[in-house]
Amino acid sequence: xxxxxxxxxxxxxxxxxxxxxxxxxxxxxxxxxxxxxxxxxxxxxxxxxxxxxxxxxxxxxxxxxxxxxxxxxxx
Numbered sequence: 001x002x003x004x005x006x007x008x009x010x011x012x013x014x015x016x017x018x019x020x021x022x023x024x025x026x027x028x029x030x031x032x033x034x035x036x037x038x039x040x041x042x043x044x045x046x047x048x049x050x051x052x053x054x055x056x057x058x059x060x061x062x063x064x065x066x067x068x069x070x071x072x073x074x075x
Contacts, residue, residue, distance in 0.1 A: 012023050
């Protein structure tokens with residue numbers, strides 16, 4: 001293990017468990033180990049399926065739509 005990775009892991013150890021898990025998921029994804037897919041809440045399934053269908057049709061948000069979505073966080 002590199003010194004930088006060791007330092008990063010030591011910093012993560014001081015964080016709350018829930019944040020540690022989020023960082024662990026991100027690290028595993030970056031390392032190519034995606035593990036098991038996360039379960040989808042049945043109430044969200046229609047929206048997920050619609051989003052996948054839109055992606056298959058290459059219907060993506062426009063630059064203006066994305067910019068408007070990010071502007072909502074500035075409030």
